[in-house]
Amino acid sequence: MNGWLMRVGAGLRHPVDGGSRAAGPVRSGPWARLIALPHAGGWPSAFRTWRPVLPAGVELLVAQLPGRGLRAAEPPLRRVAPLVDGLSRAVAELPPLPYAVVGHSFGSVLGYELTRAMERAGRPPRLLTVSARQPPCFPSEPPFAHRRTDAELLEHLVEIGGIGPELLHRGDLVRPALAAIRADLEAMETYRRPPTGVGVPILSLGAVDDPVVVADRLHLWSLETTGAFTRRMFPGGHFYLYEPETAVTIANHLLDICFPHVAERQEMSHSSATLSR
Template sequence: MTAHPWLRRFRPRPAARFRLVCLPHAGGGANAYRSWVSALPHTVDLVCVQYPGREDRFGEEPVDDMATVVDAVSRELAPLLDRPYVVFGHSMGSAVAYELARALRDGGQPEPERLIASGRRAPADAPPGRVHLADDDALVEELLRLGGTDREVLAEPALREVVLSYVRNDYRLIERYRPFPGPPLTCPVSVFLGEDDPEVDARLARRWSDTTTAGVDVRVFPGDHFYLAPRRKQVVSALVNRIDPSLAHGSGAWPSTP
C-alpha cells in the first residue's frame, strides 16, 4: 500500500509554481486526468485524487460518506500545499472539491487560488436522488443517459457487475450529501459545463455564487455531461488561463502536445 493511497502524481513536478488538484466524477478514478499531464505547462504540478474501490485501489472497500473522503484527502494533501494551488472537480468531484477546499481552510491551510467546478449544480441546489436505491438496469440507464461509460462494458455481465458496484457507492455518497455547515469560500469560483449537459445549464451554474464571497465566472463548452474528453485541449487551456493568465499567453514554457 502506498503511503499516499488517495493521491496520484503521474509526473511529479516538484519545482512547479502551482499545484492543480483534480477530483473525479462518480464512478471515475485518477486516470480520468492522466492525459492532462502532457497538456499542462511544466509550471503546474498535477495531483489527482484516487477514490478506493477502482483502478489501482480495486481491492479496497469503497467509501460512501463525503466527510470521510474529505478528511482523508485533506490530510494527505496538506503537506503538498507549500505553494499556490487550484482545485478542480467534475460532477460529483465538484462537490467533493468544494468541501475539500473548506476543510483545508478550516484546518489552517490556505484556501485554493480558485475552485473550478465542472458539470454540477451548486451544492445547495443539487436535488436529493434515489439512483443508488434503484436496480441495476435503472443504474445502467442513468449511466447511458449521462454518457461517459462504454455500452460494451455495461453489456458484459462480469464487467457490468464490477462497474456498478463502485458507481452505486458513489451515487450513494453524492445523493445523500448535503452542504456542510460553515462559511463560504473567499476565493474565486469558475464553473465549466457542456452546453448539452442534462444536469446543469449556465443559469444554474451561476448559482455557485452562493459558495464564495468572491466572483464567479461560467464557461460553456460544446458537448454533453462528459464534454471534458473530446474538449481536453480547450478545457486545459481555459483552466490554465484561470490558474495564471501569463501561462496561457506563452510566458510559461508550455510544451506542444497532440
C-alpha cells in the same frame, strides 16, 4: 504511503508519498499544482487528457478514492465527510505550492468541501473549478440513482455517456466498478449544503448538451463564494471536460486566472501545438 492522490504525467503514475518524490526520471521541481477530482466512480486516468496540455511545471495530482485503482481492495466510502477528511489530510502533507482545485460532477462536491477544509487549515487554493454539477443550494432529490438496480444503473451510465452501449449487456466486465460508482452516487445524493461557503474564486463550467445538469443553475455557484465568480459553457455532454480540445481551452483559462505572470506558461502553447498535430 498516502494513496489518496495519484501523480499523473511525464510517464509517472504513482501514489504521492507525504511530500517525498518516488523514484523516476530526474526533473526540476514543479512551480504549481493542480488537484483534480473525477466523476462518480472515476479513476485517476479520467484526467489523462489534461497532462499533455499542462505545462511541465504544473504537477497534476488526481484523487484515487477507496474501491478503485490501487485501492480496489478497500471498501468504498458512502459519505462526503470521510472522503474529504482523507483528501484534505493528503493535501496538507504535500510540500507547499500554489495550487488550484478542479472537480468534475461528483468531484465538484468533493472539490468544494476540500476547498472549505483547506481554507480552515490556512492553505486555500487559488481557484476552485466546479464542472457538470449543480450548486449545493440544489440538493439531490429522489428518485436517487444509487438506489437503482445494477441493470438500471448501467442503462443510466449509457444514457449519460459514462460507458459505451456495447457494455450494456456485459455486466461481467463493468459490475466490479459499480460498487464504487454506487458509493460515490450515494455520497453525492445524501450531501447537503454547508452553512458557510468559500472565500476563493470559483470557476463554474458546464456543457450545453449535458443530460444530467440544468445549465441555468450553474451560475448559482456564485452564492458559494465571497470571491470572484466566472461561468463558462462548452459544447458536449456530461463528460465534455475530458475531451482533449476542451481540456486545452479550460487549462489555458485556469492558468490565466491562477498564474498569469509565470514565464513557463509558454510551455502551454508548445503542448497545445503538439496535441493538434
